[in-house]
Amino acid sequence: MSEVVDTFDKCKQFFLNNKxxxxxPxxxxxxxxxxxxxxxxxxPIYLYATLYSTSLKIPVFSAYVYNRNKTIGRCDAWYIEPQLDVPSTTDQCMKSKGNNKHIGTNQALNSDxxxxxxxxxxxxxxxxxxNHLSMLxxxxxxxxxxxxxxxxxxTWLKHEEAVINDLYSCDKEAYVVTGVVPDMxxxxxxxRVYVSKYYWRATCCQKGTQYTGMGYYGPDKKNEVKTLTIEDLNTKLQEFYRGPTPISIFNCQKPERKRARE
Incomplete structure (x- = not known):
């Protein structure tokens, strides 16, 4: 159900400006x-992109393109990515309990x-x-x-519903990045598996002639979701993660023009 790759080149279309x-962290x-x-x-039919931490055994973020929603049924059969534990495997997907003694070394399992x-x-x-493929x-x-x-x-479910209402007014597709801050x-x-301290989300889309974005994270001290600018979310995430370089989710502005063919 996925490919573990060296870069996001194969699925860069899920990032604003392909970046x-x-x-x-x-x-x-x-x-x-x-x-x-x-x-x-x-x-492969690529559907979204994920940056995954094998040391925390949780994702750092997933990035996807949001189009106007329609009701999709849900399937709760959870899978894992065998390539994270057995890089040489030819299995393209595997049930969440695994069937190899190495499975679970670098990722969470259903049993966790x-x-x-x-x-x-x-x-x-x-x-x-x-669509059904994205849901699966x-x-x-x-x-x-x-x-x-x-x-x-x-609270987070209501936030996801509110994001749909906000993005409904987008003139084109919206770019979304959602991530997790681990509770150390x-x-x-x-x-084995780190739990989440915060979930966060950033969105960007075109509304009229403007490109607008929004940042979110929660729970705060009142178990609510905070709304802030993407720039402030970058700063907040830098504080949370204490990474070696500044964090930049994306620059929510008009997408770069493609270069004309020479």
Missing amino acids: APVFT EDVSLKYICQCLWDNKGQ YEKSGYDRGHLYPVLHTN ATSTLTNAAPQDSDFNRN DAPKLNN
Whole structure:
């Protein structure tokens, strides 16, 4: 259901101006994943992109393009990415419990969540998909992190619905990046998987002649979602992650023009 790659070149279309965020958390091992399904001819259909931490065993962010939503049914069969643990494998997808002794070395498994009290919190949520393939592709644990169940099912769900209402007025597709800030002090799931302290999201789209963006993160001290500018979200994330370089999710402005052919 995905490809572990060296760069996001194969799925750069899910980033504004084809440019991935400048995002290097400190002391985190990162893998680039082009999330996809495979057609009947064995060719990948790319659907979104994920930056995944094998040391935290949760994603850093998932990036996707939002188009006007229509109701999509949900499938809760969770998968994993075998290439994270067995790079030489030819398996293109695998059930979340795995069938290889190495599976789970670098990623979360379904068994980590059992009786944990945490939800598998989507970064690219089913609510923001608009076709059956995208819905299926979101059901991978590389697109989820342990999220407080009450926050996930209430406050964050209402936020995702509010984002749909905001992006409905976009004249064209919207670019969205959703990520997780790990709680470095909380007990890990199964002594392996870091839980989320904050979820965050950034959006950008064209409305009329303007390109507008918005940043969000939560829960705050009141268990709510805070709204802020993308620039302020960059600053907040830099504070959260304490990475070696400044964070820049994207510059929400008119997309760069393609160079004319010479």
